[in-house]
Amino acid sequence: MAATATAPGAPTTRLGKQAVEIDDRLIVAGPLRRTLNKVFPDHWSFLLGEIALYSFIIALLSGTYLTFFFDPSLREVVYEGSYAPLRGVEMSAAYDSALNLSFDVRGGLFMRQVHHWAALMFVASIVVHLLRIFFTGAFRRPRETNWLIGVVMLVLALLMGVTGYTLPDDLLSGTGLRIISAIILSVPVIGTWAHWAVFGGEFVGELIIGRFYIAHVLIIPAILLALIAVHLLILVKQKHTQFPGPGRTEHNVVGNRLFPTFAAKATGLLFIVFGVIAALGGLVQINPVWLWGPYNPAQVSAASQPDWYILFLDGSTRIFPAWDINLPGDYTIPALFWPTVVVAGAMFTVLALYPMIERKLTGDTASHHLLQRPRDVPVRTSLGMMGLTFYGVLMLSGGNDVFADKFDVSLNAMIWFGRLGVIVLPPIAYVLTYRICLGLQKHDREVLEHGIETGVIRRLPHGEFIEVHQPLGPVDEHGHGILAYGGAPVPKKMNQIGGARRAIRGFFKPIEEPAQVELEQRAEGRGLAAEESRELTSSGRPSEGGRPSEGGRPQEPRD
Amino acid sequence: MSTHDTRPGSSGGADTPGPLHGGPDDDYTPEQLAAMPREDLDRLGARYDGVEVLHVDPGPEPGSRLEKRAVRQVGLVFTLAGLSAFAFVVVYVGSGWFFPDWQWDVTETGWSAFFTPLLGLTMGLALALVGVGLVLYTKKLLPHETAVQDKHDGSHFDRVTTGATLVGGLHNSGLARRKLITRSLGFMGGGLGLMLLMPLGGLINNPNTGNPLGRTSWAEGVRLVRNDGSPIRPGDQEPGSLETVFPAVPGGNRQSDAATMLIRLRPSQLAEARPREGQDDFGYGDYVAYSKICTHAGCPVSLYEQETSRILCPCHQSQFDVTQGAKPVFGPATRSLPQLPITVDDEGFFVARGDYPEAVGPTYWNRERI
Ligand code: HEM
Numbered sequence A: 001m002a003a004t005a006t007a008p009g010a011p012t013t014r015l016g017k018q019a020v021e022i023d024d025r026l027i028v029a030g031p032l033r034r035t036l037n038k039v040f041p042d043h044w045s046f047l048l049g050e051i052a053l054y055s056f057i058i059a060l061l062s063g064t065y066l067t068f069f070f071d072p073s074l075r076e077v078v079y080e081g082s083y084a085p086l087r088g089v090e091m092s093a094a095y096d097s098a099l100n101l102s103f104d105v106r107g108g109l110f111m112r113q114v115h116h117w118a119a120l121m122f123v124a125s126i127v128v129h130l131l132r133i134f135f136t137g138a139f140r141r142p143r144e145t146n147w148l149i150g151v152v153m154l155v156l157a158l159l160m161g162v163t164g165y166t167l168p169d170d171l172l173s174g175t176g177l178r179i180i181s182a183i184i185l186s187v188p189v190i191g192t193w194a195h196w197a198v199f200g201g202e203f204v205g206e207l208i209i210g211r212f213y214i215a216h217v218l219i220i221p222a223i224l225l226a227l228i229a230v231h232l233l234i235l236v237k238q239k240h241t242q243f244p245g246p247g248r249t250e251h252n253v254v255g256n257r258l259f260p261t262f263a264a265k266a267t268g269l270l271f272i273v274f275g276v277i278a279a280l281g282g283l284v285q286i287n288p289v290w291l292w293g294p295y296n297p298a299q300v301s302a303a304s305q306p307d308w309y310i311l312f313l314d315g316s317t318r319i320f321p322a323w324d325i326n327l328p329g330d331y332t333i334p335a336l337f338w339p340t341v342v343v344a345g346a347m348f349t350v351l352a353l354y355p356m357i358e359r360k361l362t363g364d365t366a367s368h369h370l371l372q373r374p375r376d377v378p379v380r381t382s383l384g385m386m387g388l389t390f391y392g393v394l395m396l397s398g399g400n401d402v403f404a405d406k407f408d409v410s411l412n413a414m415i416w417f418g419r420l421g422v423i424v425l426p427p428i429a430y431v432l433t434y435r436i437c438l439g440l441q442k443h444d445r446e447v448l449e450h451g452i453e454t455g456v457i458r459r460l461p462h463g464e465f466i467e468v469h470q471p472l473g474p475v476d477e478h479g480h481g482i483l484a485y486g487g488a489p490v491p492k493k494m495n496q497i498g499g500a501r502r503a504i505r506g507f508f509k510p511i512e513e514p515a516q517v518e519l520e521q522r523a524e525g526r527g528l529a530a531e532e533s534r535e536l537t538s539s540g541r542p543s544e545g546g547r548p549s550e551g552g553r554p555q556e557p558r559d
Numbered sequence B: 001m002s003t004h005d006t007r008p009g010s011s012g013g014a015d016t017p018g019p020l021h022g023g024p025d026d027d028y029t030p031e032q033l034a035a036m037p038r039e040d041l042d043r044l045g046a047r048y049d050g051v052e053v054l055h056v057d058p059g060p061e062p063g064s065r066l067e068k069r070a071v072r073q074v075g076l077v078f079t080l081a082g083l084s085a086f087a088f089v090v091v092y093v094g095s096g097w098f099f100p101d102w103q104w105d106v107t108e109t110g111w112s113a114f115f116t117p118l119l120g121l122t123m124g125l126a127l128a129l130v131g132v133g134l135v136l137y138t139k140k141l142l143p144h145e146t147a148v149q150d151k152h153d154g155s156h157f158d159r160v161t162t163g164a165t166l167v168g169g170l171h172n173s174g175l176a177r178r179k180l181i182t183r184s185l186g187f188m189g190g191g192l193g194l195m196l197l198m199p200l201g202g203l204i205n206n207p208n209t210g211n212p213l214g215r216t217s218w219a220e221g222v223r224l225v226r227n228d229g230s231p232i233r234p235g236d237q238e239p240g241s242l243e244t245v246f247p248a249v250p251g252g253n254r255q256s257d258a259a260t261m262l263i264r265l266r267p268s269q270l271a272e273a274r275p276r277e278g279q280d281d282f283g284y285g286d287y288v289a290y291s292k293i294c295t296h297a298g299c300p301v302s303l304y305e306q307e308t309s310r311i312l313c314p315c316h317q318s319q320f321d322v323t324q325g326a327k328p329v330f331g332p333a334t335r336s337l338p339q340l341p342i343t344v345d346d347e348g349f350f351v352a353r354g355d356y357p358e359a360v361g362p363t364y365w366n367r368e369r370i
């Protein structure tokens, strides 16, 4: 557009001119500015989802590297690589190539381990991210869609893990595959047909590793990528939730703009996640397949456990009683069906439907962009703890033989602990959590009403000793605070409301003048020196020029 | 359309500049914008995106000790990251060149045992330090600003106008009236969907032809052999011991349903043995043979505890009592391990007297029927 090029203020630098050239063709300046200006809330718990994303990227990159060497085939070969103990042993080409990756590809073992650690980190960060969303109520309208997508992604991540773990065809994963086969067989009516469809025949056949491979490297990653894209698009569209605090409303987001602060921090986090996974991949051995040996249906290694994220199903399988259901006509529903297909199905269904369930129970159909503190929603928090306890007992039972061995208790006792615990402990967790939530709520209200305990004891003229309380805001004629609880953390220590000035900077020796800091702080109205001259809780509302991250919300760290 | 289109709204091909984009471009002339300092332009753009910058905590003063120190720190961290990255390259390339070889096996303790850990350490440090540097940079050197952005709720105007366009288009298509078309469309959609699903039929095989789940390679006269293929005579085993045996057929030791445990009972066990009904004669002397495939989920049961006569499955800890026809006595398994009828052939080696009388391995829907 000729007009812009000659307009006053048109760029004169080379870079500027190039930018104009690009914008002439693509017209990106507007959308780019909107992106750069997007505001992200400033709270560490918002980074959990990012960790999941970054781990997935690492799994993608390292997994792609592995595919250059991995041979997903059950063809029998004789091992002739450089790992002496297995030389001359018959094994599948898949196991052979996994050994090859570990011993004969330079840096291959490192990549395998990076891949496995990235996978573990991926699932772990998804789970923690999900807990954050759950306990703060971030799944409420309008974000139910993203909750659903999240649960589907979690299930896909587990499938990713199971299919990947099976690929090397070692003794451990082969045993796992045998159990998967039995689980498919256990489905009533269609079990054998489903097994024949998945395995192409009887266990183990020749197809399964190839099929798992294509599911692992193409089908599931493609679906995951698409879902991640939708997840993030919806997030951008709906904007982030935020914790309540001064100046924060249902209609705004307070935080940092994407550029440069948030972008720099997110990139920093990306590199840190990459670094941690790379370090784990090199320094901490994981899944040393050469020690397990090739799969052999007649052998098993003791204490065979799946990766941690499948452990809960192993646990439920161990503690479920031996109850085959025999139906008329000589049909059977195998006991194995319940603790695997049904338990997993029910758990993920309840999880997926939770936002709808809560909406039904509370009748709350309004849009929410402000998060809740777990203590303020005791029922949900207690339900969540109940679910976690259930999951925890199952997981513990998945390792009950290791437990029994290490702590010298009988296996029977462990199994009975699991059977009873899974029924008794969750309600106990519910009640305890409920009480704790109420207690915390009460304490918040107390501080709001009576002020912060200063630790200063004063003797009144008639001899009574009282502790001086610092009110958080204006008080009524009885000296009781009239600030209402707003869903934000209530400061409970003097330093949190600026009772002390900040520390002088410097590690070995101060690099600031103490007097200078004192002055600066006084100007900002901080520190005890400024006490009298200022109101302790400013509303921090933008209209009053307040600064939201201070004032009534001093607990929040800056990053 | 010809290049000499002169209808209204067209520039007719002449090189007259079109109007600017409207909106902000109407509000601010290039001259006005040129007169504004960069900071104001930034805020102005932000305002158009619904963003208000509330507060800026400027970074350290240029030239101050605070700044110099922070710059030194960040620079140091980035330098260390670069050093670690180069160290990675040196370890990766140098092994087998100016360092000892990187290939290892488990017995090795020299350089090669450190190769992978060193790769992890150097790459981990390099990447993590880049991250630390960036975080330090934002914390110590960038201004801290607090911004607030409006959240736009759905626009009533957008809803109404979009709805009008959609409904209008649908109305013009006349689909609501032209029932034949909607019905044929529905019919077509169903047919096409079904057609596209059909190729998945290639995955479907009948699991019931020939009863593959209920049958193994064991048959009358098939010898019991060890993993190395050697046959077994009575007396080869100590009383109270267990040996895993396979059918003497090609690949018998790799079949997933054929593995069998040959157990020699101790006299005391033999005395109290209570075989399953109709299977009293399945053993041979003090020998009994049971399927090794757990009836729970198919793991090979493997731990034999002679004192208690129990066989333990390591997968979910089911326990089977060999003196009671391998009945499950603990854990999630519901069925006894199937017993293989055995005898001895003319040469004095163990052979099967037939296949297992029932399906081995995990239970399934119609197991009892076939
Ligand atoms: C598109 C991305 C991915 C590709 C191309 C890929 C590829 C591979 C390949 C070729 C293997 C076998 C290598 C071996 O261990 O010998 C493998 C193993 C594995 N994959 Fe992936 N993968 C990807 C993503 C993931 C994700 C997201 C997960 C996490 C849930 C995952 C989990 C695993 C696991 C647990 C193993 C077993 C590793 C081992 O035994 O050392 N993969 N993957």
Ligand code: FES
Binding pocket: B294, B295, B296, B297, B298, B299, B313, B314, B315, B316, B317, B318, B331, B332, B333
């Ligand atoms: S497979 Fe043997 S107990 Fe589950």
